[in-house]
Amino acid sequence: MDERTGRAWSGRFDASPDEALDAINRSIGFDIRLWPQDIAGSRAHAAMLQQIGMLTIAERDAILGGLNQVESELAAGSFTVLPTDEDIHMAVERRLTELVGDPGRKLHTGRSRNDQVATDVRLFVREACADVRGRLALLVSRLAELALEHADAPMPAYTHLQRGMPTTLGHHLLAWAEMFLRDIERFGETGRRAGISPLGSGACVGSSLPLDREMTANLLGFHSITRNSLDGVADRDAVVEFLANASLLMVHLSRIGEEFVLWSTQEFNFVRLSDSVTTGSSMMPNKKNPDGAELLRGKAGRVVGSLTGLLVTLKGLPLAYNKDMQEDKEPLFDTVDTVTVCLNMLQVMLAGATFNRERMAAACSQYVNATDLCEALVRVGIPLREAHHRTGRLVSLAISRGCEIEALPLADVQAIAPEADPTMLEGLRLAAILDVKQVLGGTAPQRVRAEAEALSARLTRALEWATVA
């Protein structure tokens, strides 16, 4: 440590950093969050340095003891950050050296902050992937339960937000589960790629010392090591992947949030959200606002923004490390936090939501059975296009009469579709048209139940996907 500048690197410098540089450059304000990863990385590095003879056993033990103390202080919030601590890496080393003296000054042997931070970030991403997957799995399980419960509760399926054909609430909830299963896969893939150790890449070209990279990788739970030291310190793919996966997850949540917002309007009135996930107005005593659902929808913005921002920052950077890359951490941390609060929010919303099944069933009106009539005509041999056209004309007629198709006089129906018969019209009842959608993935209640029951096994497979034995 240089007594003039307080910086570990200042041998060739004549002046301390300007406060404007500190303001733009110091990262300890946010990278302190990486302390668990940083301590873990240092433990592994110290153990390895002893193994290859760069530390004595006593030095290693002094370091490990000191790191325990530093960890305690960080965990307890009693760690004092000094104005000269640029980042968590230098802060830990500085404090360690205060505690244990010379062995602390040997810890950085064969290591650079470049590979150290790359290692810390990968450990963080790997853990974040696992955590997000766990939360998603809870949601998938919850949706499976709800889908079973509402497997036969009719509601309209919408396209273009117009009522299309009937489905069931259970079927709709399973659509959400599908999105989450894909998200689980993606975070698994990213977690796997994050699980490759860059430690030992040094500043950019490795080291002249006989570092044992596989040992540190094993100690840190990495499943393999990076094969090029320049890439090892220049690569931020895992962070970009995490943000891309999170952006897509947040788009999914935004769609679900939008549906909760719609469903809880006075106009739809499909769901009543619990008071505990809604708020009131400071001015309007009548209001009960679905804030939680709105923020599920709106918080997609910040995550997409973080992804965009990191791509902008990385674009056009030559190899290997550039200071710009320090900008990877804040979007990563903010995204982990955002995803976490959103997944929790959805879990709580689901727990307290009361679905208005009567209202949903009643909304299965206004010709949502027209396609079924069309297909009935097809089954008796009318070409689809002709059947479609005739049914369209029947819909027009029914609109002009202000009634549903099945309420039209048979003669009027047959004037347009001579093949129609009473059985055909009888088959347009809601329960009947749901039951016949037996195609795989369709809305027949027994099919919905089967898929809900199959979710558990599919979830298990998704959680196993891309993990490394």
Place this chain on the structure above:
Amino acid sequence: MDERTGRAWSGRFDASPDEALDAINRSIGFDIRLWPQDIAGSRAHAAMLQQIGMLTIAERDAILGGLNQVESELAAGSFTVLPTDEDIHMAVERRLTELVGDPGRKLHTGRSRNDQVATDVRLFVREACADVRGRLALLVSRLAELALEHADAPMPAYTHLQRGMPTTLGHHLLAWAEMFLRDIERFGETGRRAGISPLGSGACVGSSLPLDREMTANLLGFHSITRNSLDGVADRDAVVEFLANASLLMVHLSRIGEEFVLWSTQEFNFVRLSDSVTTGSSMMPNKKNPDGAELLRGKAGRVVGSLTGLLVTLKGLPLAYNKDMQEDKEPLFDTVDTVTVCLNMLQVMLAGATFNRERMAAACSQYVNATDLCEALVRVGIPLREAHHRTGRLVSLAISRGCEIEALPLADVQAIAPEADPTMLEGLRLAAILDVKQVLGGTAPQRVRAEAEALSARLTRALEWATVA
């Protein structure tokens, strides 16, 4: 205040917010930054309420006195945020009511958080625009001084990062000033549009009370008022504009940062940055890294990300206020801070940069005078395309000889361009070709000086642009 929920709006609610809702919904963690605007808005509102008879003078004075106390606590950092304080608006009202009782419970009369936060945000944006313009003006002035100092210091002008034709360092620095002048205009326009008061829009439709919106607007320094209450609470254009202006400013800074990074390489060696804006390596004792310049370049990412994020959030929201819009504040605050540290960083970098004029002048080689020869041939009547082609062939010849064009034997030159004469080749000297670029905006040193001197008046005009009398 409801003793059960501690929320001002809970008359019709049976349960308190779930902690998952609080985690996603509470904004006091960041909107506390708006306290100065919030206090100012409340003062104006209270004064107006008294004027229209909704408060007595005593009530108004109690409120103003209480607000003074709340302001002191917030300024001193001694204000205690309670777990039930959702946002700065409710926190101030809650504390005010603790301090002054019933008058505090009247402050929100005719007001909603919807118009309150819209007012606070506009005040904040207006101030931020003014602050950024001031910092940009300092930079423009500094660049004008530097341009005068280096008006005749030759350096290559690059296109495609290949040396093109000679210019001067002064000329190059003036190009940076041009970008900043446009930025100043844009922030002025946004500041003007932010200067329109939404206060009095209420939750979304105004109020049944006879609010005097022009009075509050005047008290807060707004130059006019919004004309539609739905729009008044639904509009976040000023924030988007600020982020868009800031994104473009950051792109400018990223280009300047890139140039400092390039110029300080060992290969270019055009500038020596002061030790105070560079840092060292934890592993490589030889390193002196231009962190400040790199972050000028890299921090464009987060600002572009914030712009993108807010556009995503706002997209598709129906009128009027939606909770999603709460997501406007963090990107705004982060952008103001980022722009501020970056402008400061550039100011400090300029102060400590030592330009290597000899090296820059020496780099004016490798045929950067070819265009001047071409134009000399044009002046004696050769069509431009023919002159261009012949000069290209002369460049090829010179490359093959390993010399500059003017070092070729006259006979060899004339074999390709018979019109060439010794005077023409003599005119290819560096000083000569700089001097002849007399066209407006060109690189002749006297022209550079004239433009540097004209900057002061142009800066004044840019600062006056779009301000409201």
Place this chain on the structure above:
Amino acid sequence: MDERTGRAWSGRFDASPDEALDAINRSIGFDIRLWPQDIAGSRAHAAMLQQIGMLTIAERDAILGGLNQVESELAAGSFTVLPTDEDIHMAVERRLTELVGDPGRKLHTGRSRNDQVATDVRLFVREACADVRGRLALLVSRLAELALEHADAPMPAYTHLQRGMPTTLGHHLLAWAEMFLRDIERFGETGRRAGISPLGSGACVGSSLPLDREMTANLLGFHSITRNSLDGVADRDAVVEFLANASLLMVHLSRIGEEFVLWSTQEFNFVRLSDSVTTGSSMMPNKKNPDGAELLRGKAGRVVGSLTGLLVTLKGLPLAYNKDMQEDKEPLFDTVDTVTVCLNMLQVMLAGATFNRERMAAACSQYVNATDLCEALVRVGIPLREAHHRTGRLVSLAISRGCEIEALPLADVQAIAPEADPTMLEGLRLAAILDVKQVLGGTAPQRVRAEAEALSARLTRALEWATVA
């Protein structure tokens, strides 16, 4: 022109471009759209070259005649693009030279594609700004008419998509007009900044020839000239500004599109869109889908994407011109086209929309008058917070009774709010509570009419804003 490579610049080159380079590099496929600007620029340049003695009158006239011919061919679609035509600039010059010989080979004197394309793009942006403003003005006028027509048609004002307080359809439509007025201002500002001529900046440092930049600027309708040649060719601010303005405009359109989608659902049923702006389903004969409204909402994506893309491309580029900047044109063109079709779409949607005023009025239920009761209590002296709380309790009571507040027995009301009297409850009628919102910007029908009538003058001012005398 080099017979070997067919390129104007190939004097020093030994090989033609690889087809992979052509595939990534040739821009004529899209920049041919700039031909009107390019021809205009060349006319002005030729006239100026004659004025300063670089062309004879005969040469100039030959060039102008040839340009007329080239223009005719381009306008008629009979212009033949050759494989060696890299861009519109070289294509025009090549064809001109075929037509008029040597004078054509002189046209590029004192000019570079760098300043030529900068000029063309600014001309294009200036025109696009004017065009978009014109279309927006038509919409504002139409909205003013509709607002007058529906000034007293009640509908709920929503916040959080929950019914808040009543407003009128006219008031709501005026909120849309407010957004467009701001858009008009912004495009005016950008048009003004685009109206500054970079022509004469040359490749990057101007020219050794005595170019008269003010003459060409005047001929092209620019109001002034750029003051630094490096900046003149490196600057793409006008394009970024256009895309930023367009992104914000598209966010506005997305909000309007979302409202049309919502309003045309079976659940809201506030509007019937004409058949001519809706489409059917290939499978479901009952469907009538609001495609136009959905695309108003969805096309925000591509414009925001174009803005982001250009910011990414420009980030970190050193001065002056870099080839990357060629990527400015496709997003610009696509955005102009997108904005144009969207504004036309909205105009047509408005023309054919039938608002269901009865349904909208009927939706003004479920306690949307609670705030009015609250303010009535405030008027008789109850502190706002207390009045809010009591009203909230009345809302709860009414919900439990399944009736509106005014249908509660007076005694029950007074049990919670003793100050309530029959007059107060009488004042909760829809017409009454609309009428009292007399505050500026509020929803009282007479106020809505006044604002609708004032729009014309405000539109005129917005159209004049930032134009240069």
Place this chain on the structure above:
Amino acid sequence: MDERTGRAWSGRFDASPDEALDAINRSIGFDIRLWPQDIAGSRAHAAMLQQIGMLTIAERDAILGGLNQVESELAAGSFTVLPTDEDIHMAVERRLTELVGDPGRKLHTGRSRNDQVATDVRLFVREACADVRGRLALLVSRLAELALEHADAPMPAYTHLQRGMPTTLGHHLLAWAEMFLRDIERFGETGRRAGISPLGSGACVGSSLPLDREMTANLLGFHSITRNSLDGVADRDAVVEFLANASLLMVHLSRIGEEFVLWSTQEFNFVRLSDSVTTGSSMMPNKKNPDGAELLRGKAGRVVGSLTGLLVTLKGLPLAYNKDMQEDKEPLFDTVDTVTVCLNMLQVMLAGATFNRERMAAACSQYVNATDLCEALVRVGIPLREAHHRTGRLVSLAISRGCEIEALPLADVQAIAPEADPTMLEGLRLAAILDVKQVLGGTAPQRVRAEAEALSARLTRALEWATVA
């Protein structure tokens, strides 16, 4: 087909689409690109319809014959698009029906454009993933060859674009290969997820007909089928994933492009690009510009913009299909094309690049061996921090003397680092310090060779990753 509107769905419509709707809504202008996928999907669907008894064998064969004819016309470019053809799906069906009559009108039985387009897009994405992987594999192989060739060619490794420590050109090129290997994995994962058939999801709820979804999936090479019909038509994850992968790939290419731009400057002069990937200037006869490399860098913008745009479009859409989702195709197609031209460009650039090995080796100066001295001191027992500090002081001393460290008099060296000896200074020679970087991933030439040789097997594994047996 309706003779009035020419649309297949117009049974219940009274008016044709307005031209403003057609302008915003018709997709045939771009989705015609999906014709191979659309024909393939229709073949499979027809075969299945026959299998389940909805078509006779004769009808099926008529359809298959007709599709052959339609395919021929589309492949030959002789297919006539009618003004009433909204999209490729309706155009194919319309033409088929012209050719074969009633069987054509039966093809859409049990199918909707919603599941049809979802199927087409997934087929397209799956093929695009395979194609991009193939191009990346060629690049990896080429880089492996070049790395072997230049395994021992010294060059500086840069961090912060400052010379850090020596590496070899081969080692640097292998860093590029690492990025591409990860890209190959990601596109493999996306291709796998795209390989799941949504066909049979119908408009949103499946169908009342006994569709055999597994049969169509098998015929189209999908490895499984989607399990929820709402999700099947609402899901665009595969497109988002493709754009996210492509954005990251383009960021990689932008970094490589930046390096080629830097290396081909006169200042670095590390590489000479072939004439065939560079262009000249219309004004400056001396210029040779690295356009290909610049566009590798700049085209990241459009791809990131496309990703952002699609995320914006999808954000907040309720289930199931919405028209907004039509906006997925243009960014997808543009991205496939962009990635393709960029990968081709890089392949050609590599083929023609001449690396200036002498210049690169000479740039291994200015204290790039300082870290090696530091580590040598560590090896004799000096704590790293002390060794780093002393070496920093030696660098300062050498700078002041204008020489390299090893040229300092031994006594002066020992005054700062008493442990230094002649052997230690001898070990600072370039070849020596390269040779000792034996750590895995390091720069020792023998290690670089080993990694280059191992690439082939790793490439095979990456290509196999995530493929479905």
